[in-house]
Amino acid sequence: MTTPIEFYFDFTSPYSYLASEMIEPLAARHHRSVVYRPTLLGAAFKVSGQRALTEIPLKGDYSRRDLARCARFYGIPFQIPAPFPVGTVTAARSCLVLQRDDPSLAVPFIHRLFCAYFVQGRNISEGGVVHSVLAETGADAAAVLAAAAQPGNKEALKAAVDESIARGVFGAPFFFVDEEPFWGCDRLPQMERWLASGPF
Amino acid sequence: MTTPIEFYFDFTSPYSYLASEMIEPLAARHHRSVVYRPTLLGAAFKVSGQRALTEIPLKGDYSRRDLARCARFYGIPFQIPAPFPVGTVTAARSCLVLQRDDPSLAVPFIHRLFCAYFVQGRNISEGGVVHSVLAETGADAAAVLAAAAQPGNKEALKAAVDESIARGVFGAPFFFVDEEPFWGCDRLPQMERWLASGPF
Numbered sequence: 542m543t544t545p546i547e548f549y550f551d552f553t554s555p556y557s558y559l560a561s562e563m564i565e566p567l568a569a570r571h572h573r574s575v576v577y578r579p580t581l582l583g584a585a586f587k588v589s590g591q592r593a594l595t596e597i598p599l600k601g602d603y604s605r606r607d608l609a610r611c612a613r614f615y616g617i618p619f620q621i622p623a624p625f626p627v628g629t630v631t632a633a634r635s636c637l638v639l640q641r642d643d644p645s646l647a648v649p650f651i652h653r654l655f656c657a658y659f660v661q662g663r664n665i666s667e668g669g670v671v672h673s674v675l676a677e678t679g680a681d682a683a684a685v686l687a688a689a690a691q692p693g694n695k696e697a698l699k700a701a702v703d704e705s706i707a708r709g710v711f712g713a714p715f716f717f718v719d720e721e722p723f724w725g726c727d728r729l730p731q732m733e734r735w736l737a738s739g740p741f
Numbered sequence: 742m743t744t745p746i747e748f749y750f751d752f753t754s755p756y757s758y759l760a761s762e763m764i765e766p767l768a769a770r771h772h773r774s775v776v777y778r779p780t781l782l783g784a785a786f787k788v789s790g791q792r793a794l795t796e797i798p799l800k801g802d803y804s805r806r807d808l809a810r811c812a813r814f815y816g817i818p819f820q821i822p823a824p825f826p827v828g829t830v831t832a833a834r835s836c837l838v839l840q841r842d843d844p845s846l847a848v849p850f851i852h853r854l855f856c857a858y859f860v861q862g863r864n865i866s867e868g869g870v871v872h873s874v875l876a877e878t879g880a881d882a883a884a885v886l887a888a889a890a891q892p893g894n895k896e897a898l899k900a901a902v903d904e905s906i907a908r909g910v911f912g913a914p915f916f917f918v919d920e921e922p923f924w925g926c927d928r929l930p931q932m933e934r935w936l937a938s939g940p941f
Contacts, residue, residue: 589799598789599911603922613941614931711799722803727927731814741813 545574546732549705549715550651551582552629552636552665555608555621558655560714560726562617567729571736573718577640577651579633580705581698582713589711593626611726618660627658627666634689634698635671641697642688643680650678745774746932749905749915750851751782752829752836752865755808755821758855760914760926762817767929771936773918777840777851779833780905781898782913789911793826811926818860827858827866834889834898835871841897842888843880850878 546568550557568575586592594604605621612619632654639647654674657663663670668686675682688694705715709722716723716732721740723732734741746768750757768775786792794804805821812819832854839847854874857863863870868886875882888894905915909922916923916932921940923932934941 585799589797591797591800597791597911599785599906599909600789600791603909603911603924606922607924607928610931610941614934706799709799709803711797711803722806724803724807725927727925728807730930731810734814741810 543573544719545576546736547576547578547717549578549580549710550713551580552632552654552658553626554582554713555619555625555659556611556726557714558659559608559611559615559617559619560716560729561652561655563615563726563729564714564716567733567736571733573736575648577636577648578701578705579629579636579651579698580710580713581629581633581702583628584702585706585711588706591711595621595625615726620659620662622658622662622664624664624666627664629666630698631668631671631686631689632665634694635675635685637697637701638685638688638694639680642685646678646680650675650680653678743773744919745776746936747776747778747917749778749780749910750913751780752832752854752858753826754782754913755819755825755859756811756926757914758859759808759811759815759817759819760916760929761852761855763815763926763929764914764916767933767936771933773936775848777836777848778901778905779829779836779851779898780910780913781829781833781902784902785906785911788906791911795821795825815926820859820862822858822862822864824864824866827864829866830898831868831871831886831889832865834894835875835885837897837901838885838888838894839880842885846878846880850875850880853878 546564548564550561564575595601608621609619636647636651639650654665657670657674658665665671672682672686675685712724714726718732718735721735748764750761764775795801808821809819836847836851839850854865857870857874858865865871872882872886875885912924914926918932918935921935
């Protein structure tokens with residue numbers, strides 16, 4: 542019995558979006574499932590003293606070029622959205638609700654929300670956009686958003702974020718394979734070797 | 742007539758060391774030469790507000806694990822040295838002297854100095870260690886170190902560092918292929934496609 546690949550992401554993280562387009566086929570090649578773990582990178586950035594990539598002098602300019610080139614390299618549709626980055630609390634809370642109450646819709650929602658932001662350029666920090674994407678996914682959007690705003694669900698996201706930091710998740714995408722951590726799209730080849738041949 | 746691959750590095754940068762072990766065969770596969778450009782990352786870090794990877798909370802712990810795993814993935818001997826990071830002014834100045842006065846020894850010196858630090862664990866911030874590595878390379882160590890300390894050579898390194906920052910080099914290894922920037926060992930596959938098939 543193998544354990545699932547754990548995939549930590551933030552909906553505003555462009556490299557998380559790129560990874561989200563690659564992780565399912567990769568996992569399938571190695572007979573693994575994927576557990577999607579939404580988190581909020583802002584909280585981790587406070588601990589590590591980092592900030593959004595595009596806001597860092599020198600590195601920011603490069604990262605915009607790198608992102609677009611990575612997307613072309615992988616063959617994934619992509620544009621850098623504006624505004625960027627955006628808050629993803631409503632998106633992440635909605636994701637948790639679906640995972641709890643309507644799990645078959647959770648992964649389709651994740652893909653649609655990433656595409657809404659990084660392909661269609663819609664501002665996913667807005668409740669109205671999250672509502673639309675929930676509806677497009679086939680969920681009861683109003684009910685999900687109402688459940689997302691419940692104190693218990695807010696607490697659940699807070700606990701998930703705290704747990705991610707406790708596990709050392711300082712950026713995204715961040716993966717665990719049998720507790721081995723892999724950070725970044727560019728570690729997928731190493732993760733794939735790990736899955737294929739075991740620890741190296 | 743093709744242009745050389747430009748390779749910016751700092752002798753205390755472990756990913757630069759890993760790249761230094763891979764760049765020559767990569768360049769040869771595409772009939773390119775390599776121009777080695779020593780720099781001092783500390784100056785770039787002041788501009789970008791970054792600091793040494795291993796000193797960043799959360800990211801530091803991961804980076805030590807990632808470095809060791811990357812080295813195993815690439816099949817390159819490696820250990821994280823102590824102390825780490827170290828100052829590399831004397832090393833970089835000596836490299837510039839060799840590149841100017843005895844260019845056939847410059848690349849062998851670069852490889853030996855990286856190995857001294859990341860394989861043998863010698864403290865390359867010490868003038869005595871740089872002296873030894875120069876001698877092992879077959880250089881007139883005392884003459885190189887004397888030339889390295891000349892005001893004109895100090896200015897040459899300062900100009901090289903300033904130029905690297907002006908070109909956007911915020912970390913290392915950092916490469917340019919026909920002015921296209923690539924940062925990190927993990928961008929070597931993209932650089933290789935660029936070299937093989939042209940811009941994508």
